[in-house]
Amino acid sequence: MNNRVLAAIRSQPWAILPEYMDAIEAIASRAFDNPAVIGVELDGHADRMAEAIAEMGAPFPGARSAAIRDGVASLPLFGPIFPRANMMTEMSGASSLATLAADFRKVEASPEVRNILIVADSPGGVITDVRAFAALVAGSSKPVTVFASGLCCSAAYHICSQATEIVADPFALIGSIGVMMSGSVQEAPDSNGARAVHVVSSNAPDKRVDLSTDEGQAKVREMIDGIEEVFLSDVARGRKVPVSTVKRDFGRGGTKSARQAKEAGMIDRVEAGGLAAVLQRLARPSRSATPRRAAAALSLEVAQMRAASFTTGD
Known part of the structure; x- marks a missing residue:
């Protein structure tokens, strides 16, 4: 069973911090004493998540994870990101994009909501449906602010780059822009004395590339480079900068304070x-310039009437 889960993890591209990829693979293999798993457990994300949920406000009616406070609807983007709910989203604090998208649509449609706040503490995750959710954020009819409380990395940053504004805690880490895939190379027969062999059809040599060779790795890199191009383009559009700026200044796959x-x-x-x-600032009613302009116009009108009255002697 663990081998099937591990194979599923390795069959798809991820936009995630590499150390979290290592932890996910270790959990799938039930290697709970793996240093990557221990490191994730000790990074403080569980405490940050609990504190954020307590501050976000009352549960939003009809939503799974959204909350509302003083006209600000908050959605948590916590932990590794997956397209749909699974064991990790139900038990380990990971995020389901399907759930978040449903909640986002509910709060956007509510007349009680003036501002939407995404509270992000995520290393990224699977790339499936990330772009679709990012499009929801970009196309929102209401202002969307992101607060990065801890990590805003990889797939999470892809989503958050489409917001109206990104705000971060001083200790937050931002970036890890890029795509990765993991794999394994069998160096010797397994414990049962067996070695896996895969035979592909004649016209599909790239269906099962040999990751132990430079040529095989190049084939995989070519595929994930194509995905990265879309990632970079979306980030550039969201942050209103050229793609060249994203490539040069946005961390080159690393994170920034x-x-x-x-x-x-x-x-x-x-x-x-x-x-x-952040919640306090967003909860303040926006001040319209219209009353000031109206008051100025009224003052001018009164002054003109007085001047006219003085001239005519009325």
């Missing part, structure tokens, strides 16, 4: 006050 990300143009603001400060 919140301050460094702000300097590079990857985010808009560093918020020392954390999530509470």
